[in-house]
Amino acid sequence: MATYKLNINKKMYEVEAEPDTPLLWVIRDKVGLKGTKFGCGAAHCGVCTILFNGFPIKSCTLAVAAVTPEIEITTIESTDFKNLKVVQDAWTKVQAPQCGYCQSGQILTAVSLLNQNPTPSDADINTAMTAVLCRCGTYPRIKKAIKTASQELNA
C-alpha cells in the first residue's frame, strides 16, 4: 500500500492503494465517486473515461501510481468544469441516454471535444466519440446532443 494525492474536481484526496490499482477503482471505491463506470477493464469501451487536464483518458487501465497531484482530474460529478453543464443539459434536452451506464464517459468525451472545437463537424464528432461504446445504441442522439450543445456555446 502507498499513499497517493489525487486532485479530483478541484478537491485534493489522499488515498491508500496498491500502486497497480487502476485509477477507476480508486475513484469509485476509495474516493467514493460512483459516476465513473466500469465496462471492460481493458480500455476498449471507454465508459470509464474521465478528463486529465481536460483531455479524455480511460481510467480502467491507468495505474494510480502514474497519477500525480498536479494532474487536474475531472469526473462527471464536477459542478463547474468548463461547459460540462451545457453538455449535460443538451443530453437531457435530446433525451440521449437509455440505460445511461456509458453516458458519463460519453459526456466527458464530448465536453473535451467541444472545449477544443466548439463547432465540430460530423467527422470531428465521429473521430472523438468513437472511443466510447454504447450497447443501447444512443449514437444518433449523442450526435444530436453535441450539435445542440455546440449551438448553445456559439449562440
Next chain:
Amino acid sequence: MKRRDFLQIAGVSGLGLMLGCTSSGNKVQSANAEDVELSHFVFIDTNGVVTILNHKPELGQGVYQAIPMIIAEELEVDIHKINIIQSLADKEKYGNQGIGGSTSVRRGYTELRKIGATGRILLIQAAANQWQCSVSECSASNGSVSRNGSKVKLSYGELVIAASQLEVPKEVELKKSADFKILGKPTLRQDIPMKVKGEAVFGLDVELDNMLYASVERTPYMFGAVDSYNKEAIEALPGIVSTSILKTDLFGKPRQGVAILSEDYFTAYKARKQLKIEWTAIPEVYDDAKIFGAFHKEKSKKPTAQRNKNKDKTTLSNQVDTISAEYECPYEAHSPMEPMNATVWVKKDSTVEAWLPTQNGQSARGSIAEITGIQKENITINVTFLGGGFGRRSLQDFAIEAAHLSNETKRPVKVVWSREDDTNAGPFRPATLNVFKAGFDSQKNLTSFSNHIIAQIIGHQWPGADLTKIGGGTYEGAYWGYNFANYTQAGTTVQLPVPIWYWRSVYSSTNCFVNESFVDEVANHMGMDSIDFRLKHMKDERATTLINTIRKQSNWDNPAPREFKGVAFAHVFGSYSAQVVTVEKSGAGVRIKKVDAVIDCGQTINPDTIEAQIEGSIIMGLTAAYKGGISIQGGKVANSNFDKYELLRINETPEIEVQIMKNDHAPGGIGEPGFPPTPPALGNAIFKATGLRIRKLPMTEVSIT
C-alpha cells in the same frame, strides 16, 4: 405514513444516503406534509404532491417514465409535477415485475390504467361527499376535483385523506383515448437528469458499510465443477479476506467457481491470477465447427415438431421447380455495458436485503429464500437501475452467487463480474441452422415454402424438460401471416453443453433474418419486386399499411443512382415493424447510407422513447449483422472482450429515420420489434448491390462500412 418512512419502504432514500448523493432526481419535497397511500402505486401528500411508483426494472427501455405516465393519465395529474420512485420487488403488492418479451406496457396497460382511474374515482367521491352532491356533478383534472358549472375546486392534497378511507370501487370507467392528455405525447424522462449527472444508482454503485467484494474464477468451459484449488496460498495474499468454492448450478448442471473476497474489488480480481484450480465435470468440448456439424446432422431427419398452413395438394402437384438454401447464425452475448453484479446482505437477524440490477427481482427473492432458508417476507429486494440487460438479467445467477457468499460470511457481499467473466459464461443467444425450400409451378407461382430451424431450445435446458415439444416462440420472427401455399415452419431441438438464453427479440433475432432473406430469394426467383411480393402474400391491413408506409418513406421506387435498397418485415411482440436499408457500392463491398424504419405499436405511451428504442435496436441489429458472433474454440469463448467481440461505434452508425404509425390499437412492444428486420434488410440490400446472397452471420464475406 410519513414521507421518510415511505421513501424507505420504496427502498431509495436509504441507498441515496449511503452513497452520499442525491438519487432523488427531480423529486419534489413538500414540507410538513403527510404521504397518504391511495394504492400500492399511488401516494399523494396532504400538500397535493403526487408520487407514483414504477414497479418494473428500468434498463433503458423507458418504463421508469412510461408506467407512471399510464397511471397519471387516468389519475388526472400533471406528469411533469409527479415524483417517480422505483418500487421494491414484491409480488403481493405489484404483481408480475419481471421484464422480458417487451411486455411491461402491453400486458400492464389496462391494469395500470385501472390503478390510476381508481385513484381518480376515490378522489372524486371524496369531493362529492364533501359537497354532498353526486359524483356525476364532479370532474377531475390536473390534480384537483371541480364541481361542474362552478369555480369550486378541491385539490387532491385536500381530498386524499378522505379518499384513502373510502371503499375501493370494483369497476372503474377508463378514459376515451381521444381525451388523453399524456399518452402519445413525447415526455421528458425523469431518470435522464440523474443519468447525465452520474447520480443514477446502478447495481455496481451500491456501497454498504463492512461490505466485501467478490471476484469469481468460474469454469472456463461454461459448465464444470471445482475439484480443488490452492486455497491456502490465495488466502495468504495481502488483502484477501476469504475464499470459497461457489457450488452453483445452471440448468441443473454444475457451473462452479472459486470466489475470492476482499475489502476492495481490484485486490480480489488480481488474486485470481494466482489461482490454481483443478476442474472436474467438464462437459464434452465443442467448437464452432463441431456445433454447426451437430446441427447439419439433423437436417435430413424428421423435425421435432412442425406447423403447417394452407395445405393444398393440387397446388403442390403442379410444382415443377424448387430452390433451397441454408442459413447459419452464431451465438451472441448480451454484453450490457454494466457487467453482471449483485449485492446481497444476509443479516445476523435472519433477514436479507439485496440490491440488484435485475430483470426479475421476484425470481431472485425466491432463489435467495432457498439458499438462506429465510422466508420471502424477510427478504427485501431493492431494484437498482440496470446498465443494460437485453434479456441477460432475467437469469439470476449473479444474485445467487452473492447470496451464497453473504450467507457464508454474514457480511454484505458485492459480486462483480469482469467483462471477460460476463462474456465467457454466457448464456448466449442460440446459434441456428435454417434449411429452406420453396417450390414453383410452371408459371413461377409459389407452390410451397418451408423452413426447418435446427437449434438449441431455451426451455429444453432444464432437467426433465419435454424434448418432444417446441413452443411457438421458436418460430417467432418468421411471419406466419404470409398466405403461402403449403407453408411449413419446422423445428428440431439439439442438445449441446453451451448455455443459451433470451436475448433481445429471442428467436426473432435469427428467424427474421433467415426467413426475410429467403422470402427475398423467392421474390427474386419469381422476378418480383421485394415489396410487391410481400404485399401480394399478406392480408393483415396493419401489415400492408406498414409496408406501403415504408415504401414511401424510403423512396423505394426511386432510388438515387448507385443506391440499392433492401426491405424486411416482422410482426413480433405485439407490434409490426418494417425497415429498409439503403446501401451504395463501395469498392468490392457496400457502405450503409441509411436505415428507414416504421413501427406500428398501436396506442403509444411515450413516442420519444419508442423512437429511441427503434434507433437502438437498429444499431444492435447492425452489430449482430456484420460485427457480432461469439466464437467457441476448445469449449471456451474465443472473443471475450470488445477488442474481438466488437460493437458498432458512432462512426459506423448510418442515418436512421423512424416513423411511428398513429392508431388506437392496443399497445404493442417496443424494446424488441425494432431489432429483427435490420439484419435481413441489410442482407437484401447487399444482394441487390453485389449479387451476393449472404446466408451466414456475421456478414464477413463482403466489406461493409
